[in-house]
Amino acid sequence: MATTMNTAIQTFQLTKTYTPGKPPALTSLDLTVPCGEIFGYLGPNGAGKTTTIKVLLDLIRPSTGRAEVLGMDSREHSVEIRKRIGFLPGELNLWAGLTAQQVIHYMGNLRGGVDWGYVKTLSEKLDFDLSKKVRSYSTGNKRKLGLILALMHKPELLILDEPTSGLDPLMQQIFITLMDEARREGRTVFLSSHVLSEVQAICDRVAILRKGKLEAVERVHDLMTVNFNWITVRTREPIALEGLAHVPGVAELTQDGTTVRFRHTGDFDPVYRALASAYIVELRTEEPNLEEVFLKFYGSQFAPMRNGKNGGSSHNHKEAAK
Amino acid sequence: MSGIVFKETLRRNWRIVPIYGGIMAVLVIYIILLLSDSKLMEQLNQMMGSMSFLVTMFGGGDAAFMGTPAGLMNYSFFGWGLLMVCGYAVAAGLSVTANEEEAGILDVLLSAPLPRWRLVVEKLLAHSVLIIGILFLTWVSLLMTGFSETLAKDPNTSLGRITESVINMLPSSLLVLSFTALMGVLCRRRNTAMMIGAAFVVGSFLVDTLGRSIQAGDVVRAFSYFKYYDSANVMQHGLVWLNLIGLVVVTLVLSAVAVWRFKDRELGV
Incomplete structure (x- = not known):
């Protein structure tokens, strides 16, 4: 050949x-x-x-x-x-x-x-x-x-x-x-x-x-067409997470004061409804980077790459790419 | 493009020629001064007579010849002079592949369309030219011996004999160059190749020197290139072509093996 x-x-x-x-x-x-x-x-x-x-x-x-x-x-x-x-x-x-x-x-x-x-x-x-x-x-x-x-x-x-x-x-x-x-x-x-x-x-x-x-x-x-996004929501007052946590497609939910960040797959409307009672100051969506995409594609077998010697450098580039 | 490595090697290393030429000139001046001191020469003659064992070992000939101006010049110049040129030949041999391989430069160099054999051949040729340059300046320095009355009177120090003695240094130097280049190719490590190259030079010198002092020494001396260099004999009787050709043949064989091994092996592993 x-x-x-x-x-x-x-x-x-x-x-x-x-x-x-x-x-x-x-x-x-x-x-x-x-x-x-x-x-x-x-x-x-x-x-x-x-x-x-x-x-x-x-x-x-x-x-x-x-x-x-x-x-x-x-x-x-x-x-x-x-x-x-x-x-x-x-x-x-x-x-x-x-x-x-x-x-x-x-x-x-x-x-x-x-x-x-x-x-x-x-x-x-x-x-x-x-x-x-x-x-x-x-x-x-x-x-x-x-x-x-x-x-x-x-x-x-x-x-x-x-x-x-x-x-x-x-x-x-x-x-x-x-x-x-x-x-x-x-x-x-x-x-x-x-x-x-x-x-x-x-x-x-x-x-x-x-x-x-x-x-x-x-x-x-x-x-990059993997169907998920990172959503960051900043509200005027801290919100309770229970409502959001139960929305289908929401994962890796974290809260830092008035800022909530989570990974989201699927339709956005349920998220919008879960946040309806809050006063939203800022809402940002970010596409996943390749590392995250690969993690989703290949799961744990991809993990060693992140844990490699140069993981820190990878993070810096991720920040730069943003 | 052919000849680029050859030219670049010459461009980077040409300074070694006047430096070595200068050192050789100083050595020649020292010998001329030594020979112009008649008292010292007389003492030296007496010493030679009483120390025939050492004369045989280091002088490479009989005491009578060692006591002559030509004999002294052979001992103090062509013996040690070859060691000096061989010192350069070891360093040059390392720079054929070992230096660049250990420094990790070969990856970049061989990413250019340069056949491996050409790298070795062009570097060997360039260093051979530099050695010839050193020997040419050595010969030029030796022309100064014409200013020495003592030397001028000695039939063994004619310009022809001196020229032959200088030419006689070339095959041995080239042999050391190709031997060290081969060691660099085989060992890959600069220091290892350098140690083997230096051991080859010093070992050959010692084997030849000590071999003269024992009866069965000739068998051992056969493995030393100094036996075939035989500067005392060349100074007295002219070039021994068989020795010269033998050394050149061995040099070519070593170079060919270096090219073949380098062509076929992995780099930077």
Whole structure:
């Protein structure tokens, strides 16, 4: 079975075991990423996201199974593939003694066909000073340099491992703009992340990976149509919760003084009637974020992702996305 | 694009050539000053006569030759000089893959359309050119020996012999470069590769030196590249082409194994 030209990435029963006798980092992964899509690859730390990316780039080899990138076998045609992709590793290390400009020139010369005008545009967009030595850059600035290196040759396929980690909220917005630009130009983005709000803001589809196994692949749009909302009601006086608690579809009801917050599914009229006796100062509804949607979709099996090492970061992004 | 890694390696490391060239020049000046002191030379001759055992070990030849200006130059320059160049060759060998792999840079570098074999080959070639540069400046420094009357009188220190002695340093240095590069590819860890590379140089030197002092030493010395370097013999009789070719062949084999292993193995694991 070969990947068609409409498929940017396809894996066939891809399994990777680093140490014999230990659980595999990837187990029989069958993944398909169509061309032109922004595809989120989600999972907690240690789920196998980076392992998948390293196999795609031919940095490591599958134990069994295989992968195709842009219609070519990831091992046999690795050089051809790398001509047409841009890559940002999760942990970006570069030559500390070189300036960003020297790094870009070196990598650009290795790649060939780099539009230096576009490099300038990117550095301006990212507000990045190219003249400093790599060792003097902050984590966020190194990330910007990594993004320039990944994007500078306008690749057909972008493989980005945790692209926004270390970027401030403003730069995250610029990153989203750059991804939109890539989408408009018909390029494919394969983006790994443990931050749900990030993929929610950018991606067309998401795959969930857990302990090396593919748990689910869903369209972000489809997921977001899950029929529930968060309702926040602020009243002039505190209200009794009994009435609301018995309304069908109301769950996770909490009260903080005059503010009541709950999850709601179904028609709104029963809620309206339950609140009829109260003087409502403010009423807000919020769509659930992807994390909450996945929790509803997959229940407890999705829980480890929230409890992962970077759960705090996820929360921050959630706040930023709001 | 071919040659980019080669050019970049030269661009980043060219300074090592004048630095090493300068050190070699200082060593040459020291030898010239040493040889111009006739009293010291006389004492040295006497010492050589009474310490033939050490002369055999370290001088690499007979006491009569060691007492000559050429013998002294061989002992104090070409013996230690090779060790110095090999010190650079170890460092250069590490920079073929081990340094960048340990620093986690290879992921980014090999995301460019650069075949793995080309990375190793271009870096080995660039460092070989730098070693040639160091040896060229060494040769230029050695031209200063023309200013020394004592050396000028010694037939073994003709420009031709000096040139041959400098050329003789090249295969051994390249051997150490390729050996350390291979260790970097196999061990993946910079420090481990560095220790093995340094042990190879020092071990070879000791095996050769100590091997001279025992009767069955020649068997052990066969495993030391210093046996084939044999600077005292080259200084007296000129290049031994068989040794030279042998060292080059081993260098090429080690380089080929390094390329093959690097091409076929996983990175950053």
